Amino acid sequence: MSQPAIADSQSEAPHLLVVDDDARLRTLLQRFLAEQGFRVTGAADAAAARHALANMFFDLVVLDVMMPGETGIELVESLRRKGQDVPILMLTARGSPDDRIAGLEAGVDDYLAKPFDPRELALRIRTILRRAAPPPVETVAGPVQLGSRWFDPQRAELRGPEGVVRLTGGEQALLAALAARPNEILSREEIAEALGTPEAGERAIDVQVTRLRRKIEPDPREPRFVQTVRHRGYVLRPGL
CATH class of the missing domain: 3.40.50.2300 (Response regulator)
Structure with a gap:
């Protein structure tokens, strides 16, 4: 906890x-x-x-x-x-x-x-x-809906019917980076820069995405929200 x-x-x-x-x-x-x-x-x-x-x-x-x-x-x-x-x-x-x-x-x-x-x-x-650390209020976008859950970028917090969903610092940063640019494809290099780990390899980013999907996707094997765009990167698709 x-x-x-x-x-x-x-x-x-x-x-x-x-x-x-x-x-x-x-x-x-x-x-x-x-x-x-x-x-x-x-x-x-x-x-x-x-x-x-x-x-x-x-x-x-x-x-x-x-x-x-x-x-x-x-x-x-x-x-x-x-x-x-x-x-x-x-x-x-x-x-x-x-x-x-x-x-x-x-x-x-x-x-x-x-x-x-x-x-x-x-x-x-x-x-x-x-x-x-939570980002400054003036630079934060509004909450993002992910099915029955909501991600609040200001608090770096994911909430659902069960309450707060526990995220590691890396998972919080990844979701915040994607939520800051919803429906926009981010390359793995852009994600690594947003996470403050520009030296991270593609596989390391893929592992972080896999871990995040386990927390937010109804079926991580068929992701609805964090989608892979082949040869380009990842995109967050908010919605019900």
């Missing part, structure tokens, strides 16, 4: 949870990210991360894939099944497209292959946080 906001003055700085079993790397990341203006908490494994998430609010999780016991991928899958929608940036020593796609399919918002430049990590974190 979504985590309640904390009202104290310290909550003005984004609070990050860094999860990595490598104590040296974890300490270095905590120190560097703190110098970048973030509040940072560390966790050595999935169990410690669960405990932290249950007791504190976090704006974003930086999560290693390869950890003893429960892996990062397994932790993400478990969190998403339980409705935990905190943005997650995954660190992976495996830089192949298949490994990155596995992370996206599990529900991460972005990924970064090791070794990485800490400055790029900070940049990606800020990109995800900007993406997760």
Whole structure:
């Protein structure tokens, strides 16, 4: 479930949870990210991360894939099944497209292959946080109808008869990008730019679309709302 906001003055700085079993790397990341203006908490494994998430609010999780016991991928899958929608940036020593796609399919918002430049990590974190923030009211289009559900771009919120439909930060950003230009075909490159991940490959965008369709389509195998336009991209077709 979504985590309640904390009202104290310290909550003005984004609070990050860094999860990595490598104590040296974890300490270095905590120190560097703190110098970048973030509040940072560390966790050595999935169990410690669960405990932290249950007791504190976090704006974003930086999560290693390869950890003893429960892996990062397994932790993400478990969190998403339980409705935990905190943005997650995954660190992976495996830089192949298949490994990155596995992370996206599990529900991460972005990924970064090791070794990485800490400055790029900070940049990606800020990109995800900007993406997760509600857009300014004056630039927001009105609600978009998707069958029995409505997407409110101002709140980045999807609602239906069952209440709020949980979306990850990546799913929210994708739907917001499509809803901003309904009935207009967006190329995968345009979508990647809108998501703040211009380096994302076509397959990564396709995976995000597949995940979104599971949340909004009556039958994801025959999509009514997010339609594929062969060789061109995707288009959002609002309606009943």
